[in-house]
Amino acid sequence: MEATSLRSSQWFARDGKDGFIYRAWLKKQGIPAHELEGKPVIGICNTWSELTPCNSHFRELAESVKRGVIEAGGYPLEFPVMSLGETLIKPTAMLYRNLVSMDVEESVRANPLDGVVLLCGCDKTTPALVMGACSVDLPTIVVSGGSMLTGRHMGRSIGTSDIWRFSEELRSGKMTTEELALAEAGMCRSDGHCAVMGTASTMACMVEALGLSLPQNAAIPAPDAARKVLAHLSGMEIVKMVREDRRLSHILTRQAFENAIMVNAAIGGSTNFVVHLLAIAGRIGVDVTLADIDAWSAEIPLLANLQPSGLYFMEDLYYAGGLPAVMNALLTRLHKDCLTANGKTIGDNYRHATGYNPEVITTLEAPFNNISGIVVLKGNICEEGAVIKPSAATPRLMRHSGPAVVFEDIDDYKRRIDDPALDVDENSILVLKNVGPKGYPGMPEVGNMGLPAKLLAKGVTDMVRISDGRMSGTGFGTVVLHVSPEAAAGGTLAILRDGDIITLDVANRTLHADLSPEEIAARKAAWQPAHPVAARGYVQLYQQHVEQAHLGADLDFLKGGSGSQVTRDSH
Numbered sequence: 001m002e003a004t005s006l007r008s009s010q011w012f013a014r015d016g017k018d019g020f021i022y023r024a025w026l027k028k029q030g031i032p033a034h035e036l037e038g039k040p041v042i043g044i045c046n047t048w049s050e051l052t053p054c055n056s057h058f059r060e061l062a063e064s065v066k067r068g069v070i071e072a073g074g075y076p077l078e079f080p081v082m083s084l085g086e087t088l089i090k091p092t093a094m095l096y097r098n099l100v101s102m103d104v105e106e107s108v109r110a111n112p113l114d115g116v117v118l119l120c121g122c123d124k125t126t127p128a129l130v131m132g133a134c135s136v137d138l139p140t141i142v143v144s145g146g147s148m149l150t151g152r153h154m155g156r157s158i159g160t161s162d163i164w165r166f167s168e169e170l171r172s173g174k175m176t177t178e179e180l181a182l183a184e185a186g187m188c189r190s191d192g193h194c195a196v197m198g199t200a201s202t203m204a205c206m207v208e209a210l211g212l213s214l215p216q217n218a219a220i221p222a223p224d225a226a227r228k229v230l231a232h233l234s235g236m237e238i239v240k241m242v243r244e245d246r247r248l249s250h251i252l253t254r255q256a257f258e259n260a261i262m263v264n265a266a267i268g269g270s271t272n273f274v275v276h277l278l279a280i281a282g283r284i285g286v287d288v289t290l291a292d293i294d295a296w297s298a299e300i301p302l303l304a305n306l307q308p309s310g311l312y313f314m315e316d317l318y319y320a321g322g323l324p325a326v327m328n329a330l331l332t333r334l335h336k337d338c339l340t341a342n343g344k345t346i347g348d349n350y351r352h353a354t355g356y357n358p359e360v361i362t363t364l365e366a367p368f369n370n371i372s373g374i375v376v377l378k379g380n381i382c383e384e385g386a387v388i389k390p391s392a393a394t395p396r397l398m399r400h401s402g403p404a405v406v407f408e409d410i411d412d413y414k415r416r417i418d419d420p421a422l423d424v425d426e427n428s429i430l431v432l433k434n435v436g437p438k439g440y441p442g443m444p445e446v447g448n449m450g451l452p453a454k455l456l457a458k459g460v461t462d463m464v465r466i467s468d469g470r471m472s473g474t475g476f477g478t479v480v481l482h483v484s485p486e487a488a489a490g491g492t493l494a495i496l497r498d499g500d501i502i503t504l505d506v507a508n509r510t511l512h513a514d515l516s517p518e519e520i521a522a523r524k525a526a527w528q529p530a531h532p533v534a535a536r537g538y539v540q541l542y543q544q545h546v547e548q549a550h551l552g553a554d555l556d557f558l559k560g561g562s563g564s565q566v567t568r569d570s571h
């Protein structure tokens with residue numbers, strides 16, 4: 001590509017006052033003139049933050065990317081965007097995913113960048129950055145931060161999925177507070193994001209399956225030297241992508257999304273995949289629906305034995321061959337012609353990938369579980385859909401009828417769940433309202449609500465749970481999530497009452513309340529929204545514009561893109 005056709009030349013190759021202003025202030029960072037004379041300028045979009053512990057090593061990672069960019073003849077400029085730490089942000093990092101995507105989109109478009117490297121780690125940082133970048137559509141590559149080393153506790157391996165177990169064991173008296181403190185000390189032993197196939201790992205696999213990263217991006221642990229090597233190579237690759245004008249829209253085709261859905265099923269990926277993939281598809285303008293997620297998951301068995309659907313950890317996945325070995329095992333099903341970031345196809349990249357441990361990565365002929373993926377449910381409780389992850393559910397409960405025990409919101413749930421007088425048994429179905437996008441607001445990860453203490457004491461380990469919220473990708477159980485329309489938008493969920501008989505039938509993909517249409521209509525006519533819209537600020541904007549979960553919970557006015565062109569100058 002000729003220097004003058006670089007996008008950055010619209011800043012740096014200018015004469016007179018404008019060129020002077022664009023160049024002179026950059027030079028105060030010690031940049032010699034020749035660096036701005038026709039080299040591809042590569043933005044490194046960094047979500048480093050000490051408030052995002054999973055991304056706290058990203059300044060180092062950015063240095064590796066820069067070395068690669070420089071080696072390939074580009075010029076790197078690192079910039080920050082709002083970062084989202086899953087564990088610290090209240091009420092939920094999901095409330096801000098769309099806000100970060102706006103930050104990324106406007107930062108990329110407004111600046112003299114020819115290509116972008118997205119440094120993504122903790123759950124929401126990946127979809128937020130990819131969504132924003134899609135709405136600009138420059139050459140873009142993703143470098144994930146990598147997972148933590150496997151946690152250790154009293155002689156055994158632990159990961160984030162154990163938190164939910166520990167919590168129930170503590171409540172039922174099987175674990176002491178001293179043991180819990182030991183577990184807390186051994187959970188997070190290194191740089192990186194959650195060490196199981198939770199949402200962060202799911203997102204890292206999603207970008208690799210979509211073709212947005214180099215092969216092996218998904219599973220190299222954060223502290224492994226190979227992670228820095230991958231960052232360096234990605235820095236080199238983005239310069240090539242700019243020279244060859246390989247943009248997101250060339251990679252993110254309908255077939256690329258189908259590949260990502262199939263890979264997500266094979267790895268037992270998080271249910272959060274659904275809302276993030278749909279939102280990304282909406283930005284790049286590819287038509288992907290909830291029905292596509294069900295359809296393309298349906299025939300794919302579980303090929304990776306990873307918590308929470310299986311036994312192992314992300315570190316084990318890497319040592320067993322990483323995502324390339326999984327994609328190789330799945331290759332007969334994948335669209336092999338899809339283009340990826342390195343200019344090669346999925347077939348080229350993964351045809352020769354090898355698996356090294358059949359305990360962790362298996363074949364289509366001998367899957368760990370024939371049930372996998374994400375099943376989309378429909379019925380009078382969820383006219384637009386709801387999701388369940390069968391591989392993380394209890395087989396016995398996949399067809400179950402029982403009376404509803406209804407919590408009006410999260411405060412009601414917290415107040416009453418452990419009340420010995422609560423009228424609940426193991427056949428009851430727990431229903432939690434008002435934890436959807438508009439309702440909470442932000443659709444938090446509370447859908448795998450803990451079971452009543454008196455049932456835990458009886459040894460009950462799972463019950464059917466239904467909500468309009470999400471669940472941590474590390475969570476498990478027979479948990480129906482993302483009910484759409486949500487309660488706060490007047491969905492049928494809002495009018496369910498204690499004792500209503502609900503039937504979940506995963507095989508037939510239905511979720512149904514035993515209520516006549518007349519009864520539902522009468523209750524809806526009397527329904528009043530329980531929670532007001534925020535009085536001001538971003539939260540008000542979010543509540544007024546967020547779409548329902550079955551569409552990806554993006555803001556309605558952010559759908560699509562505005563390209564990379566900016567015609568007016570700043571002075």
Ligand code: FES
Nearest residue numbers: 054122193194200
């Ligand atoms: Fe950051 Fe799990 S908390 S990935």
Ligand code: MG
Nearest residue numbers: 086123472473
């Ligand atoms: Mg999470």
